[in-house]
Amino acid sequence: MNNDELGLLADPTFEQYFLVSPEKLTLIFDAAGIRPEDKVLEVGAGAGTVARHMPPCQSLTVVELDTRLTELLRQAVPHATVLQGDALRLVRELPHDVLIGNLPNVVTESLIDVLPGLPFRTAVLATGHTNFDHLRPTFEVSEVTTISGSDFTPPQPSVSRVVKLARRDG
């Protein structure tokens, strides 16, 4: 699927901007530190533009709320397990060593409280102004990069921070 087709697919009601920048994907994957033995979970997988470049791992599961994208994800990332549903619920049920997420900000805000109880060693999350300070006893929190504009198709008008959470005992 080319960028024009991705742009037509995007539904603003789901805040759908698909990350296509190779440079930003590299920064995200470097921060995630994915190992071959890892179970990787991506929440809010969109059209699979992140998942299809995921480094080698033991298993990849992608979660997407928009039913229109499920079959597309299966085609884009045939080796992944594709689940349709709410990331806020599924993230608590699925085993994972690494969590990758670029959800709408309001959904990420709701995810914050459950993060310490999740099994991941490392999470890399795109977010707006979310404050992670109260999670610092559990996680080392660091800024990875920012993503905006033409990093996405269609271009995202706002700027998102990409934040890494590394579990201190992980």
Ligand SMILES: C[S@@+](CC[C@H](N)C(=O)[O-])C[C@H]1O[C@@H](n2cnc3c(N)ncnc32)[C@H](O)[C@@H]1O
């Ligand atoms: C900004 S897009 C990012 C897509 C992809 N991760 C990327 O970076 O290209 C956010 C995605 O999260 C999905 N989404 C929104 N709310 C969700 C939820 N509660 N659970 C799972 N996916 C959700 C949207 O449908 C959309 O595809």
